[in-house]
Amino acid sequence: MLVIKDLKVKVSDTDKVILDNFNLSINEGEVHVIMGPNGTGKSTLAKTILGHYKFEVECGDIEFYGKKLNSLSTDERAKLGIFLAMQDPTEIEGVSNSEFLRTALGEVSGSKVNLYEFITAIEKAYDDVSLNKDMLHRFVNKGFSGGEKKKNEVLQLKMLKPKLIILDELDSGLDVDSLKIVCKNINDYLKENKKASVLIITHYPRILDYLKPDYVHIMKNGNIKQTGDLSLASFVEKNGYDGINAVEERDLNE
Amino acid sequence: MNRITVGKNFSEEVYLDSKDSKYYIEVEENASLKVYHYAVDKSFEVEIHLKGENASVEYFYSTLNRKDNYFRIKVFHDVSNTKSNLVNHGVNILDKKLNFVVDGIIPKDVVGCVCSQDNKIMNLCEGKSSIAPNLLIDSHDNIANHSAYIGNFKEDVLFYLKSRGISQKIATKMLTLGFLVHDLENEEEIKDFLKYIDELS
Numbered sequence: 001m002l003v004i005k006d007l008k009v010k011v012s013d014t015d016k017v018i019l020d021n022f023n024l025s026i027n028e029g030e031v032h033v034i035m036g037p038n039g040t041g042k043s044t045l046a047k048t049i050l051g052h053y054k055f056e057v058e059c060g061d062i063e064f065y066g067k068k069l070n071s072l073s074t075d076e077r078a079k080l081g082i083f084l085a086m087q088d089p090t091e092i093e094g095v096s097n098s099e100f101l102r103t104a105l106g107e108v109s110g111s112k113v114n115l116y117e118f119i120t121a122i123e124k125a126y127d128d129v130s131l132n133k134d135m136l137h138r139f140v141n142k143g144f145s146g147g148e149k150k151k152n153e154v155l156q157l158k159m160l161k162p163k164l165i166i167l168d169e170l171d172s173g174l175d176v177d178s179l180k181i182v183c184k185n186i187n188d189y190l191k192e193n194k195k196a197s198v199l200i201i202t203h204y205p206r207i208l209d210y211l212k213p214d215y216v217h218i219m220k221n222g223n224i225k226q227t228g229d230l231s232l233a234s235f236v237e238k239n240g241y242d243g244i245n246a247v248e249e250r251d252l253n254e
Numbered sequence: 255m256n257r258i259t260v261g262k263n264f265s266e267e268v269y270l271d272s273k274d275s276k277y278y279i280e281v282e283e284n285a286s287l288k289v290y291h292y293a294v295d296k297s298f299e300v301e302i303h304l305k306g307e308n309a310s311v312e313y314f315y316s317t318l319n320r321k322d323n324y325f326r327i328k329v330f331h332d333v334s335n336t337k338s339n340l341v342n343h344g345v346n347i348l349d350k351k352l353n354f355v356v357d358g359i360i361p362k363d364v365v366g367c368v369c370s371q372d373n374k375i376m377n378l379c380e381g382k383s384s385i386a387p388n389l390l391i392d393s394h395d396n397i398a399n400h401s402a403y404i405g406n407f408k409e410d411v412l413f414y415l416k417s418r419g420i421s422q423k424i425a426t427k428m429l430t431l432g433f434l435v436h437d438l439e440n441e442e443e444i445k446d447f448l449k450y451i452d453e454l455s
Contacts, residue, residue, distance in 0.1 A: 050413075053409050053413060073416065073421075075417075075419050075421045078418055084417055086417075089414070090410050090411055090413075092411050092414065092415070093432060094429065094432020094435075095415075095431075099428065100418070103428060107419040107420050108418075139432075
C-alpha cells in the first residue's frame with residue numbers, strides 16, 4: 001500500500017535535513033506505530049507523505065498503491081485515500097464544519113453529495129465521537145478545545161473513509177475518556193474497512209493500550225533505528241529512548 | 255451622492271447596492287445602523303457622522319477587486335458616547351492596486367466613545383495593496399483600536415483544506431466566501447456578489 005524508499009527530506013529553502021535514508025513499507029490492514037523522541041522527524045514524515053509546503057523531498061520515493069506521490073499536490077494525495085489527523089488541527093475562520101465536510105466529501109468522491117444522506121451520516125458520526133451536533137455549524141476548529149479538535153479529526157476520517165490513516169500525536173491533548181472514544185471509533189472503522197491501514201505517530205505508548213499495532217518502529221535522527229512488535233513499545237516505556245541507544249551501541253560492539 | 259439618515263431612537267440595517275460611489279451617512283441620538291456594503295471592481299467614498307449621544311454604526315465593507323480601486327471611509331464621532339466598528343475586507347484577485355484609507359475621528363472634548371476598525375486585504379496574486387488605518391483622536395477617555403493586514407490566505411489553512419481533498423481553487427473560493435460574506439442568512443440580498451465569488455478561478 002505505502003512504500004517509502006530511501007527518502008531524504010529537508011526544510012524548504014534551507015539545507016536542514018530532517019529525514020535521511022528513511023524506509024518504510026505498510027501493507028493493507030496493518031497498524032504501524034512510529035515512536036521517537038522530540039525533534040526526530042516523526043511529524044515531518046506525516047506531513048511529507050501529504051506533500052506539506054514546508055518540506056522538500058531531496059531524493060527517494062513515496063508510493064501509494066504503486067503510484068508515485070512525489071509530484072502530486074496535497075489534495076491529489078488526499079483523493080487517493082490518505083488522511084492525516086493532525087497534531088494541532090488548524091482553525092479556519094469563516095468556513096463552517098458542515099460546508100467544509102460536504103465540500104471535502106464531494107471532492108474526494110468526485111460526485112455531488114446528497115444532502116439528506118450527508119446529514120444522516122454526519123449526525124451519526126457526531127454521536128459516535130460524542131461531539132455536540134451544534135458544532136456542525138461552527139467554524140472549523142474555531143474555539144474547540146484540544147479534545148474537541150481531535151474528535152473532529154476522527155469524525156472527518158469517518159466521513160471521508162480513507163485507505164491510509166496517519167495519526168500524528170492523536171493522544172496529545174486528550175483525556176483518558178476522550179482517548180478511549182476516538183480509539184474505539186478508529187477500531188470500529190478498521191473492522192468495517194479491513195483493508196484500511198494506520199500509521200500512528202506518538203511519543204508515548206499510552207495510545208497503544210487502545211490501538212494495537214502490528215509493528216512498532218523506533219525513529220531517531222531522521223530514520224528508523226529499530227522495528228519490533230508491541231514488546232518494543234513496552235521496552236521504551238521502561239527504559240526510555242536512551243535504552244534504545246544502549247541496545248544500538250551493544251549491537252555495534254558485537 | 256447617496257444620503258442615509260437614521261433618525262432618533264431608530265435601529266436600521268441596510269445593504270448598499272453600490273450604484274453610487276459616494277455615501278453620506280448620519281446617525282442620530284440613540285440610533286444604530288448596521289451597513290453591509292458588497293462591491294466588485296469599484297471605488298467608494300463614505301462619510302459617516304455620529305450626531306447624537308449613544309449613536310452607533312457597524313460597517314461591513316467587502317470587495318472583490320480586479321482593477322485599481324480604493325475605499326475611503328471616515329467616521330466622525332461628533333458627540334460623546336458614540337460607537338463605531340468598521341470591518342473592511344478586500345480580496346485583490348489580480349496584479350492591481352487596492353487601497354483602503356480608513357479614518358476614525360474623535361474631536362476635542364468628545365469622550366466615552368468606542369472607535370474600532372479591522373482592515374484586511376488578501377492579495378491572491380502580486381497585487382500592490384495598501385491600508386492606511388488612521389485614528390485621529392483629540393481627546394482622552396475614549397477607546398480606539400485598529401488592525402491592518404495585507405497578505406494571502408495562510409498556507410497552513412490552505413494545507414488543512416487540501417489535506418481533505420479540496421483543490422486549491424475550491425479552497426480559495428471557500429476562504430474568500432468566509433472572509434467577505436458576513437451574513438449568509440440574507441443570501442438573496444447578495445446573490446450577485448456570491449455569483450462573482452463562485453466564478454473565481
